[in-house]
Amino acid sequence: MALQNLAIATDEVTHLSSLRQQRTETRQVVSRTLSVVTAWAKDMPAGALQDVDPPTPTLTKGEDLMGAIKRYRAQADELRLRLKAIAKAPITVAMAKEKMRQEVAELAARGRPQIGHLIKSGGKIVWPVQTPKRKFTTSRRRLLASSKA
Numbered sequence: 210m211a212l213q214n215l216a217i218a219t220d221e222v223t224h225l226s227s228l229r230q231q232r233t234e235t236r237q238v239v240s241r242t243l244s245v246v247t248a249w250a251k252d253m254p255a256g257a258l259q260d261v262d263p264p265t266p267t268l269t270k271g272e273d274l275m276g277a278i279k280r281y282r283a284q285a286d287e288l289r290l291r292l293k294a295i296a297k298a299p300i301t302v303a304m305a306k307e308k309m310r311q312e313v314a315e316l317a318a319r320g321r322p323q324i325g326h327l328i329k330s331g332g333k334i335v336w337p338v339q340t341p342k343r344k345f346t347t348s349r350r351r352l353l354a355s356s357k358a
Contacts, residue, residue: 250258268277300308319337326332 266277266281268274269280272280321337323335323337327334
């Protein structure tokens, strides 16, 4: 009987030691996390962090918390898809017209002739000159292949 009690007590001590070790590790992780978050919050400029009362999720009739989480995740996925579709959509006619106006204005500004010489000394009008930029699209592999042939 005494050996049985000793074995039970030994098992209990082993179990309690294991629990103590787990709780010590958990406490260390929480402590490190708290110190990192506290340091981050101290580095924030004044007024950057504000108290917020987040809205409480509403559960539909017969819905549990896990069901609400699934529903909100599905809504978030749907919103992400809509955002991607909006990002891929062509620009509106109004935006295209505004962009065209800006480009025409830039071209007009670059193509404005300089008439200072004409006014001062009767010289010639100086027109802006723009040389076209060449685009080289030949790949290196094609270039090497043609040089070998």
